[in-house]
Structure formats: C-alpha cells, structure tokens
Amino acid sequence: MxxxxxxxxxxxxxxxxxxxxxxxxxxxxxxxxxxxxLKPSFMDPINLFNITRQISITGLIALGMTFVILTAGIDxxxxxxxxxxxxxxxxxxxxxxxxxxxxxxxxxQGFGWFAAxxxxxxxxxAAGGVxxxxxxxxxxxxxxxxxxxxxxxxxxxxxxxNGGPISGFDASMRWFGTGLIGPVPVPALIFAAAAxxxxxxxxxxxxxxxxxxxxxxxxxxxxxGLRVDRILVSVYVIVGFFAGLAAFVLSARLNSSEAVAGxxxxxxxxxxxxxxxxxxxxxxxxxxxxxxxxxLIGVLQNGLxxxxxxxxxxxxxxxxxxxxxxxFDRWLKSRVRR
Amino acid sequence: MSLAEASSPSPILLAVEGITKHFSGVTALSDVSxxxxxxxxxxxxxxxxxxxxxxxKILSGVMPPSGGRIIFxxxxxxxxxxxxxxxxxxxxxYQELSLIPTLTVAENIFIGRAPIGRFGLxxxxxxxxxxxxxxxxxxxxxxxxxxxxxxxxAEQQLVEIARALSLKSRLIIMDEPTSAxxxxxxxxxxxxxxxxxxxxxxxxxxxxxLEEASAICDRMTVLRDGRLAGHxxxxxxxxALPKIIEKMVGRAASELYARPAQRAAAGDVVLSVRGLxxxxxxxxxxxxxLDGVDIDLKAGEILGVAGLVGSGRTELARAIFGADRIxxxxxxxxxxxxxxxxxxxAIALGIGLVPEDRKHQxxxxxxxxxxxxxIASLGSFSNGxxxxxxxxxxxxxxxxxxxxxxRMASAEQAIEGLSxxxxxxxxxxxxxxxxxxxxxxxxxxxxxxxxxxxxxHQILVQLAARGIAVMMISSELPEVLAVSDRIxxxxxxxxxxxxxxxxxxxxxxxxxxxxDRKETL
Numbered sequence: 001m002x003x004x005x006x007x008x009x010x011x012x013x014x015x016x017x018x019x020x021x022x023x024x025x026x027x028x029x030x031x032x033x034x035x036x037x038l039k040p041s042f043m044d045p046i047n048l049f050n051i052t053r054q055i056s057i058t059g060l061i062a063l064g065m066t067f068v069i070l071t072a073g074i075d076x077x078x079x080x081x082x083x084x085x086x087x088x089x090x091x092x093x094x095x096x097x098x099x100x101x102x103x104x105x106x107x108x109q110g111f112g113w114f115a116a117x118x119x120x121x122x123x124x125x126a127a128g129g130v131x132x133x134x135x136x137x138x139x140x141x142x143x144x145x146x147x148x149x150x151x152x153x154x155x156x157x158x159x160x161x162n163g164g165p166i167s168g169f170d171a172s173m174r175w176f177g178t179g180l181i182g183p184v185p186v187p188a189l190i191f192a193a194a195a196x197x198x199x200x201x202x203x204x205x206x207x208x209x210x211x212x213x214x215x216x217x218x219x220x221x222x223x224x225g226l227r228v229d230r231i232l233v234s235v236y237v238i239v240g241f242f243a244g245l246a247a248f249v250l251s252a253r254l255n256s257s258e259a260v261a262g263x264x265x266x267x268x269x270x271x272x273x274x275x276x277x278x279x280x281x282x283x284x285x286x287x288x289x290x291x292x293x294x295x296l297i298g299v300l301q302n303g304l305x306x307x308x309x310x311x312x313x314x315x316x317x318x319x320x321x322x323x324x325x326x327x328f329d330r331w332l333k334s335r336v337r338r
Numbered sequence: 339m340s341l342a343e344a345s346s347p348s349p350i351l352l353a354v355e356g357i358t359k360h361f362s363g364v365t366a367l368s369d370v371s372x373x374x375x376x377x378x379x380x381x382x383x384x385x386x387x388x389x390x391x392x393x394x395k396i397l398s399g400v401m402p403p404s405g406g407r408i409i410f411x412x413x414x415x416x417x418x419x420x421x422x423x424x425x426x427x428x429x430x431x432y433q434e435l436s437l438i439p440t441l442t443v444a445e446n447i448f449i450g451r452a453p454i455g456r457f458g459l460x461x462x463x464x465x466x467x468x469x470x471x472x473x474x475x476x477x478x479x480x481x482x483x484x485x486x487x488x489x490x491x492a493e494q495q496l497v498e499i500a501r502a503l504s505l506k507s508r509l510i511i512m513d514e515p516t517s518a519x520x521x522x523x524x525x526x527x528x529x530x531x532x533x534x535x536x537x538x539x540x541x542x543x544x545x546x547x548l549e550e551a552s553a554i555c556d557r558m559t560v561l562r563d564g565r566l567a568g569h570x571x572x573x574x575x576x577x578a579l580p581k582i583i584e585k586m587v588g589r590a591a592s593e594l595y596a597r598p599a600q601r602a603a604a605g606d607v608v609l610s611v612r613g614l615x616x617x618x619x620x621x622x623x624x625x626x627x628l629d630g631v632d633i634d635l636k637a638g639e640i641l642g643v644a645g646l647v648g649s650g651r652t653e654l655a656r657a658i659f660g661a662d663r664i665x666x667x668x669x670x671x672x673x674x675x676x677x678x679x680x681x682x683x684a685i686a687l688g689i690g691l692v693p694e695d696r697k698h699q700x701x702x703x704x705x706x707x708x709x710x711x712x713i714a715s716l717g718s719f720s721n722g723x724x725x726x727x728x729x730x731x732x733x734x735x736x737x738x739x740x741x742x743x744x745r746m747a748s749a750e751q752a753i754e755g756l757s758x759x760x761x762x763x764x765x766x767x768x769x770x771x772x773x774x775x776x777x778x779x780x781x782x783x784x785x786x787x788x789x790x791x792x793x794x795h796q797i798l799v800q801l802a803a804r805g806i807a808v809m810m811i812s813s814e815l816p817e818v819l820a821v822s823d824r825i826x827x828x829x830x831x832x833x834x835x836x837x838x839x840x841x842x843x844x845x846x847x848x849x850x851x852x853x854d855r856k857e858t859l
Contacts, residue, residue: 205724206716213713216702223661223699224714224768225685283704 023328024276024292028299035303042306045183052188053253055298058265059191059291060246062272063198064239066290069273070202071215071235072282073135073142077149078243079265081127083258084153085247089120090166090257093173113173113252121244127153128240132233142236150266157259167256177253187249194242199287211235215282271318272297275325296321348375351540352397352415352428352509357406359392366392369406370566372559374509377538379531381551383586384561390544393561394513397542398430399423411508429502430511435494439487444469446486447501472504473497476530492523496530503539510534511542516550520646520813521848528554546788548583552576560585586788604823605637608807609658609689609776614667616657626650628657629831630667635776640798640808642822642839644815644847650831651811652694655778659691660684671775685714690769692762694780694811700765701753708749711735711764715771738767742797759783759790766797777801780811795821815844827851 035042061078068075093116110116127149134145179186202208213221214231222228251257276293278285297318304314350373359367367389374380384390396403399417408415410426417423420430437446444465445452453468455461469482476496486494495515502510516524531541531554545551551558558570558577567585570577614631626648633654635641645651656662658669660678669676671687678684681691693699702710712719712731719731735749742763746756753761762782769777779798783791798821802808812818818825822839827850835850 204726204728206720206726207724209709209713209716209726212705212709213702216704217698219698220700220702221713223659223681223691223693225682226713227680227682279704283702 023332024289024296024325027325028292028296031296031299031303035299035306038303038307042303047302047306049183049185049188051295051298051302052191053185054302055294056185056187056191057246057250057253058268058272058297059294060194060242060249061239061265061269062276062290062294063191063194063287064235064242065269065273066198066276066278066285066287067202067211067235067238068142069215069270069278069280070211070282070285071232072218072280073232073235074270074280075128075131075142075146075149075236075239076266077127077131077146077153078239078269079262080150080153080157081124081240081243082247082250082262082265083157083260084127085120085124085244086251086257086261087157087161087166087259088123089116089244089248089251090169091160092116092119093169093251094166110170113170113176116169116173117176117245117248120248121241124240124242124244124247125237126240128236128238128243129233131240132236135236136229136232161257161259163259165256165258169252169255173252174255175252177249177251177255187253190245190249194245195287195291202287207231207234212283215284217283268297271322275322277329293325348377348538349412350374350409351376351411353409354393354397355407355409357393357396357403357408359389359396359401360404365564367396367403367564370561370564371406372566372569374540374542376508376540377535378556379535379541379543379554381555381558382542382544382561383548383551383558383582384567388561388567388586389564390561391513392564394430394511394544397423397428397511399428424505424507427506427508428511429505429507429509430513431495431498431502431515433514435491435498437486437494437498440485442483442485443473443480443489443497444482446497447472447482447504473500475503476500477526477533490523492519492527495519495527499530499534503534507539509540509542511544513544514546515543516545516547520648521851522646524550548579552579552582558582562586583788604639605805607634608637608672609633609635609809610670611654611658612668612670614654614657614669615665616653617663617665626653626831627665628653628667631828631831631833633826633833635807635809637775637807638802638805639823640802640810640821642818642825643809643811643828644813644818644825644851645811645828646813646851648830649828649851651828652780653831654828655691655693655780655809655811658684658776659689659778661691685772688772688775690714690772690774690777692765692769692777692779692782694784696758696761696765696785701761703752703754705753706750707746707753707756707764708732708735710753711738711749711767712771714768718771734771735767738763738770742767743793757787757790758785759787759793762786762790762794763797766794770801774806776807776809778809778811781813782810783812783814783817791817815847818842818847819844 041047061082065075065078093110093113095110131145131149134140135142176186176190181189202211210221210226210231213224213226214228218228250261272293273285273290274280274293275296276285276289276291278289300318300321301314304317353373355371357367357370358365370389370393372380382390382393395401397408399420399422402416410428415426417426423430438449441449447469448465452460453464455464466482473480473482473496476499478493478496478500480489480493486497489497499510515527519527528550531543534541543551543555553576555577556572560567560570560582562585570581570585611631611633614628616628618627628650631650631654643651643654653662657664660680660683664677671689676687678687697703702713708731712735719734720726732749738744739746744763744767745760753764756764782798783794786794795817798808798810802823810818810821819839819842824836824838825842825847826833827835827847829851837846
C-alpha cells in the first residue's frame with residue numbers, strides 16, 4: 001500500500017534502517033568491548049593481528065562467496081577446492097608430489113612461489129568455471145553441483161597427494177603466510193586489499209550492478225539485456241579464484257599443503273557472508289558486511305579461546321550467533337516494512 | 339436479481355463503523371464506514387493508495403484497526419489472524435492466489451481437514467466426490483484430482499471461491515479478481531458471483547475495472563485518500579461510470595480515456611514481421627504458439643495489438659524481442675533482416691520491451707530506483723574501464739523524472755515504495771534512456787491507478803511523436819481505442835483483423851478477438 005509505504009521516505013524510522021546496515025558492526029564492537037572487559041590483554045596488538053591473520057583465509061573465500069550469494073547461488077565446494085588448489089600450489093612449488101617433510105629450502109627443483117600462486121588461482125578459477133557451466137548449461141541447482149564438487153575436489157586432492165601432506169616451501173613463499181609488513185601480517189594485507197577491490201567492483205562497476213540485478217530478479221535481468229548465464233558463471237569463477245588465493249596463503253602459512261585442509265570451511269564462509277547481511281535469496285548484501293561478518297566470527301573464536309572456552313562450546317556459540325543474526329535482520333526488516 | 343429482494347432487506351451482515359488506521363504518524367484510513375447484507379455485492383473502489391488494501395487487511399485479520407469498530411453477524415468482530423477471520427466466516431481471495439500448485443484441486447479444497455475413512459487414513463474417494471460437488475457450485479467440471487498447477491488462473495480462482503464456499507463463508511472478499519482474466523472468463527466469474535448472490539452469500543468486490551463493477555454491484559463504496567468519498571446505489575439500473583469516476587478521482591470523467599491530441603502522420607515502416615511462427619515448448623504443450631504472423635510497424639505510430647489472454651499477443655512481443663525461440667518467419671528492422679537470439683541482441687538493435695508482469699519481469703524489488711532505471715543502459719552509463727559514471731546516470735534519471743513526472747523521493751528510494759504508475763514510468767525511462775527505434779509495451783497500465791493511466795497514455799503518444807515506433811499490447815479495449823493510431827486484433831496466434839484507430843469500436847474489435855472465422859487479411 002502506497003500510503004503505508006510513503007513513510008519510508010520521510011525518515012521517521014531511519015533508526016531501524018541504520019540498525020539494519022550497521023547491526024553486525026555494532027555487534028562486533030560490543031563483542032570486542034565485552035572480551036576486553038573480561039581480559040584486557042585481548043586488546044593487545046599482537047592478539048588483534050593474530051585475529052586478522054586467522055580470519056584472512058576464510059575471509060578471502062567469503063569475499064568470493066559474497067558474489068555467489070548475491071546471485072542467489074551457493075558454493076559448498078570451497079573447502080575442498082581450497083585443499084585441491086593448495087595441493088596444486090605445493091606440487092608446482094616443489095616440482096613434485098613426494099610427501100617430503102624436509103624443511104631445507106635448497107635442493108628443490110620447484111618453480112617458485114609465483115608459479116605456485118598462479119597455478120592455485122588458475123586451477124581454482126577454472127574449477128569454479130566448470131561448476132558454473134554445469135549450473136547454467138545443464139540447469140542443475142548450484143547446491144547440487146557444488147555438493148558434488150565438494151567430494152570431487154576432495155577426492156582429487158587425495159589422489160594427487162596420496163593422502164598425505166606436501167610440506168616444506170622456500171622462504172619467499174612462506175613470507176605470504178607468515179611475513180609482516182611493519183606490524184601487520186601479510187595475509188591480513190592481502191585480505192584487506194582483496195576486500196577493497198571487491199567492494200569497488202560491486203559498488204562502482206557495471207559488472208557489480210549486473211550481479212545485484214541477476215540476483216534480485218534473473219528474468220527481469222534477462223529482459224533488460226543482461227547475459228545472465230555469463231554473469232552466473234563469472235561469480236563461480238570469482239569464488240574459485242579466491243579459494244585458490246586462500247589456499248596459497250594457507251599453505252604458505254602452514255609451510256604445508258594438507259589433504260584434509262579446509263574441511264568445513266564452506267560453513268564458516270557462508271556464515272560470515274550471511275551474518276554480514278547478504279541475503280541468501282540474492283540481490284541484497286555488501287562486501288563491507290562480509291568483512292564484518294568474517295571479523296565477527298574471528299573475534300568470537302579468538303575471544304572464547306582467550307577465555308578458555310572449549311572449542312566444542314565455541315561451535316555452539318557461533319551457530320547460535322548465525323541464527324540470531326539472521327533472525328535479527330528479519331525482525332528489523334519487518335519493522336521497516338510496517 | 340437482488341433488486342427484487344431489496345423490498346425485504348435482510349439484516350446487515352457486516353458493519354464497519356468509523357474505522358481509522360495510522361501507520362507511525364501516517365493516516366491510511368480515516369473514519370471509514372460501510373455495510374453489507376447477505377445476498378449483496380458491494381463494490382469497493384478507489385485509486386491506488388485510497389486505502390482499499392488497508393481496509394482489506396483489517397477485515398481479513400492481517401492487522402487491527404487503530405480506531406472504530408466492526409460488527410459481523412451481530413457481534414463485535416476483531417479477528418486475531420487471517421485464519422481466525424476465516425473461521426468467523428470472512429474469506430479474502432487475493433490477486434496472488436493461495437492454492438498450493440503441486441497439490442490437486444481436491445487436496446487444496448480439503449487442506450487441513452481431509453475426510454477420514456477406515457483405519458484413520460485419508461479417504462481419497464470421499465474427498466474426490468465431495469470436491470466434485472463443491473467445484474460444481476462455481477460451474478467447474480474439471481477432474482478434482484488435477485494438480486492445481488495445470489489449471490488456468492481463472493480456474494484456480496474458481497477453486498479458491500469454491501473452497502471458501504465449502505468453509506461456510508458468509509462474506510467473500512475478492513481483491514481484483516478479474517485483473518488476470520480474459521473477457522470470457524470475466525463474464526463467467528460475474529455470472530457465478532450473481533449465482534452466489536442468489537444463495538445469500540455476501541460479496542465484497544474490490545476492483546479497478548469500473549465496467550465490471552458497474553455491471554454486477556448492487557452498491558458501491560468509494561474511497562479516496564483514505565477517506566470515504568461516498569456510497570453509490572443502483573437506482574433501477576447499473577451505476578453510471580461517470581458517477582463512479584467522479585467519486586474516485588474527484589474530477590470529471592471526460593478526462594479519463596480522452597484520446598490524446600492529434601499527432602503527426604506515421605513515417606516509414608521500421609519493423610516488419612512476416613510469417614512468424616514460434617516453437618512449441620514440450621514442457622508446456624498447451625501454451626500458445628504464433629502461427630504465421632504478419633505485422634508492420636511504422637515510425638511515429640502507436641500500433642495497438644488487441645487480443646484476449648492466450649491470443650498470442652505477448653508471445654508476439656517476446657518473439658520479436660528475442661525472448662522466445664522462433665521456428666519460422668522473418669523479422670526486418672529498417673530494411674535489414676534480424677534474428678535476435680536473446681533480449682540482449684534485440685536491445686542492441688534498438689528494440690525495447692516493457693513486459694506485462696511488472697513485478698516478476700521488470701522490477702528489481704530489492705534495488706533502488708537508480709539501478710532499476712539504468713540496468714538496460716549500463717554500457718552508456720559507464721566508462722571504458724567498466725566503472726559506472728554515476729553523475730551522468732543521475733542526471734539522466736533526473737531528466738526523465740521531470741519529463742515523465744515520476745513522483746519519487748530520491749534516486750536511492752526503493753522502487754517498491756513507488757505506486758504502480760510511478761514504477762511503470764521508471765521502467766519506461768529505462769527504455770527511453772536507450773533511445774529505442776521500437777518500443778513494445780505489454781499491458782502498460784496494468785496495476786496502474788486511474789489517474790496515472792492517462793499519464794502513461796500521454797507518454798506513449800509523446801514517444802510516438804518523437805519518431806519511436808510503439809507497439810502497445812492491451813486487453814483493455816477503451817485503452818486500445820484511445821491510444822492507437824492503428825489496431826490489429828489477434829486470436830489463437832494469428833492476426834485476425836486490422837484497421838485505423840478512428841474506425842474501430844469495441845464491438846468490432848471484440849468480434850475479431852473472440853470469434854472464430856476466416857482471416858480477412
């Protein structure tokens with residue numbers, strides 16, 4: 001009803017609107033305050049940088065996942081794809097798939113960190129592209145395609161690594177996981193740079209507009225002249241690319257690519273995106289929200305650990321927060337609509 | 339008819355007394371009163387935003403009023419929920435039907451109260467038999483075991499009415515029931531409403547279609563700007579349209595479908611279609627396919643395409659626009675053969691389409707007005723690196739806002755917050771930003787209130803005056819007659835007639851649209 005709708009324009013309930021866009025951020029700030037009160041050393045710069053390093057891996061994938069969820073899609077394969085890309089990066093870096101645990105940086109016939117990075121992101125993007133093509137050409141729902149991908153990529157990982165880890169990279173590669181620029185961990189910088197880039201793409205480019213439009217109403221997007229299928233494929237390429245990048249950083253940090261890496265990451269990643277306010281129905285959401293969502297999960301995990309809460313309890317709390325965040329979002333929207 | 343029965347008036351079934359509704363400071367309804375008796379059809383009319391929807395929501399238990407009282411069947415009525423309202427005997431049938439498409443007709447009718455047979459299991463046989471009797475009351479003779487998704491919109495509506503009757507409803511509120519129906523389906527619905535009236539059911543008929551309201555309603559209550567504009571009574575004959583319109587809009591009716599000022603003669607043929615056929619979709623074997631359509635569209639003219647639902651008029655638009663596959667035939671644009679394989683191709687060639695179902699095919703409800711406006715012109719509103727040129731984009735929107743007098747608060751405002759008419763203007767602006775050669779508009783004033791309809795018509799005439807070839811598809815004949823320079827009629831995927839707008843009248847068009855006969859072209 002338009003009479004009821006007009007009140008939105010007058011700003012009478014801007015408070016609810018404000019809460020809607022900044023709710024997760026306020027919650028994040030509140031959490032930080034609570035943890036600091038409980039244990040002032042939580043605010044120690046070393047701990048804070050620790051958190052940024054922790055969230056950067058899932059955070060990178062969450063950036064890509066934001067694109068996917070904005071189109072009302074989902075990608076469950078990212079954890080397995082991360083392991084696969086990590087293994088590919090290790091093979092390229094080491095020049096073979098022998099499960100060596102030699103920490104010596106000399107005597108390898110590998111191709112160096114750049115080739116490893118390139119291999120990881122190209123394989124990730126290509127794997128995403130294949131899934132995107134199956135989704136659009138064969139009209140299989142993303143949930144099913146990427147659920148299949150989840151087991152396929154894990155199987156491929158185990159196949160090329162024979163089930164074990166591939167470890168021991170040279171210092172130049174490890175720098176991407178453990179290095180510092182000033183006091184700031186390199187993974188956090190990579191995450192920050194990627195987040196800014198994604199924000200710019202979604203907010204200021206025609207491609208970003210197209211992503212929102214396809215997620216908001218695919219049929220209207222098609223009838224407005226958008227190549228909907230291409231855009232859908234592209235978002236799976238993007239999330240695959242970020243899974244590859246995250247894999248490279250994770251391998252560099254651990255100095256090892258594990259066949260069991262990334263198990264369950266898809267859930268953390270999707271939680272970060274959803275807590276950040278991106279709608280699973282598509283068309284609504286932002287990179288800023290995802291960064292806050294990822295930070296929220298990171299702060300929660302770290303803070304609970306800091307206060308000696310068991311990891312069992314941690315997962316209970318994080319699950320409840322996810323549900324509460326979405327419930328809160330729903331409640332605010334119903335208030336705004338009234 | 340109920341006119342004869344008016345001499346012995348039945349007691350009032352529902353009395354609404356001084357109802358008021360505020361939404362955080364805004365008054366949506368102010369001191370509205372009405373009443374309805376058993377065996378009576380009351381029309382509830384008013385422009386969009388007049389308060390009809392708010393009143394419906396109160397009556398159907400979606401929300402409580404802020405003030406005033408409602409008496410139903412002699413007792414105070416304040417339903418706590420739509421289910422409660424139903425239980426008390428008031429059923430509301432909305433435009434968006436509430437049947438479950440995957441279930442059968444019988445299952446839908448008996449949902450939540452399936453007849454139980456031996457062993458406490460559902461008795462399918464009884465359910466089928468009883469359903470058959472129930473749908474017969476609304477003149478349906480379909481198999482009750484058909485899934486609802488296989489029915490037409492009109493049939494689904496009848497099933498919903500039948501379900502309401504089987505629930506012993508005393509008052510049925512119908513919200514715009516005819517907006518998605520063809521002319522014959524409308525006639526059938528009206529005759530069923532008449533039958534229900536004789537069965538002493540009270541019906542509240544909410545509609546935009548004044549002709550239908552006038553034909554069937556015993557009385558009318560008209561709202562304007564949230565207030566009661568007046569009650570109208572049948573005085574020995576149907577309530578006259580000008581009287582209704584005057585109450586609704588508060589201005590004289592002569593402005594309503596006034597033929598816009600004369601315009602320049604049409605130019606050369608821009609779009610030419612020959613022998614166009616479309617592919618039969620194996621998943622929808624009953625869908626209409628084009629069966630050899632020839633059509634010419636000239637620069638600067640408005641070609642009206644009149645046809646009932648299922649005549650192929652929308653399919654024609656979609657085929658030209660590259661949205662549906664073509665089996666045979668040629669499309670020529672400016673003398674060059676084209677074969678758009680997708681809307682993107684057609685758009686690049688200079689064709690635009692304002693689709694019939696605004697909500698599902700045109701609007702991005704989650705987005706603001708600005709991205710809704712510019713979505714078809716992202717290329718021209720961005721630089722070589724793919725960055726949006728937002729200044730240019732906003733300036734363009736501001737220009738169209740003025741030209742089309744779009745009433746909006748800001749470019750950021752959610753498009754859903756606009757009235758139907760203003761939404762439609764934003765969609766028109768979307769295409770005008772591309773400066774198209776051909777603009778196809780499908781049901782351009784559906785869900786648009788009376789005042790804004792004229793504005794949309796004026797806009798179409800302006801566009802034609804600028805040399806755009808406009809093809810207007812509409813099922814509202816007064817609209818086709820008011821706006822078109824030339825009119826073609828369609829039936830069963832074929833063109834059945836063609837004439838200049840000034841020579842056409844409703845009877846002639848209806849005959850060509852509705853009757854089977856040999857093509858005269």
